[in-house]
Amino acid sequence: MLESKSETPMKPESTPPPAAVETSRGIEAIKVNTWFGTKHVLKDISMKIKPREVTAIIGPSGCGKSTFIRCINRMHEVVPGARMEGQILLDGANILELDPVLLRRRVGMVFQKAQPFPTMSIFDNVAAGLRLNGMRNHGQLSSLVEESLKRAALWDEVKDVLDKPGTGLSGGQQQRLCIARALAVSPAILLMDEPCSALDPIATSKIEELILNLKKNYTIVIVTHNMQQAARVSDETAFFLLGDLIEFGNTKQIFTNPRDKRTEDYITGRFG
């Protein structure tokens, strides 16, 4: 384990604020329906995701939240038999008309289980998206890797061990490494699929702090089954149930005064 024995509490980076990355006008989903084979997973989802805010998607298991965010960067196409109808607009452009490879450079994704590339060092992991897309200049790579690791609040912990394998880090560090890797290609939007569900509470709180920091420059959509987390980090929350979007609105309003009874039941724990 490369984590220092005494975990230093996360302080805001003392470096100057990161340069603004390509911002977007937000994402709009219009009547999105998804099928896996014959199974109708998402039903008529329509919602607007505001730029440079954190939007949380909550709901019980199997309600389609992960499927929905996977549609946003067209990762649902990886599953054989997956089909999507409806539109998802990214800055007004229909994502189905964009090249999926270019789309995924603009819309980054962090998965539930942190998966650093096992054959690569920490540096190579973060640089992977850049290097494999053709960037050769080592100086450029170094500075971008450093910047991404700083944005992911991991730089101080790994700056001396950049050539060690990525898999030697703790769970929380690995997840921050994956976030740095996703940030390295300068996406405008970051999708996070239950990023903290495999982490302990300390690592979780570090990542939540990171999210609050990142939203200054990125649009973040986070799927979580942890309602308190949604209440802590997000500005807007969407509640999914069995493939339907039940309610979507300001987080404070959803958690204190939900309009739909099913939302209220879920939030108060009557089912889950």
Next chain:
Amino acid sequence: MSTTYRRRQWANNTAFALTGLCAVITLSVLFFILGYVTFHGFSSLNWDFFTKLPKPVGESGGGMANAIVGTFKLIGLASVVGLPVGVMGGIYLAEYGRGTTAGFLVRYSADIINGVPSIVMGIFAYTVVVLPMRHFSALAGGIALGIMLIPIAVRSTEEFLLLVPMAIRESALALGLPRWKVILRVVIPTAMKGLLTGVLLDLSRVSGETAPLLFTAFGNRFWSSGWMNPISSLPVMIFTYAVSPYEDWHRQAWAAALVLLMLVLVTNVGARILMRNQVRVVA
């Protein structure tokens, strides 16, 4: 209560004893063969065996240098013929063909070819290469072994690539990398040691095949130059010498059997060492 417990104990112990006995029998067969070959072959191993050509029929002495070189030459040609197709086929099955009809057909065909008796492969290579050329050749032998290698390589490549969890492919795709780059630059390097191990084991399997070489490479009592001449190989020499009436040849056949066995053993051990360093990703 206690009678059922005692009965269960008895059943447990019997099952353990029976399965343990079967394990011992399996191991003892292996060690018996190893021991027998080593016992008979070791005394006939000498420097001449590795460096000299076979002596004329009836004379004692000589060696199998040309057969050893021949085996390596044939494996080399088989690799060139069979590995590219086999490995690419395996990549197709693991990366593009999962769950598709085409993938099913390819996998099924590979399994069927795997099951074809090796002598039929020999006849195939005989008809396709030897007859038009009008003579036996190393080329024909290499092609026969190469065709045998293809389905084996397909399956071993596929198997090791399937061990790479989907999460790695998804993480790489989500970075905005095209699929072929994900396969070439992320998945294959992750599985590399496993793939090499698979290739080593496949080659060692093919190195011992005798039947396809009987009428393709045929055999040669001299050095074989180039690829167009018949060539000697260890398995065929073992066959030729073992059924001969000469005591000296029998001894040499044992020595050859030992050398072949050692080759396979060393390859397997090498593969195991390689695999120990293989990245094992828990999905």
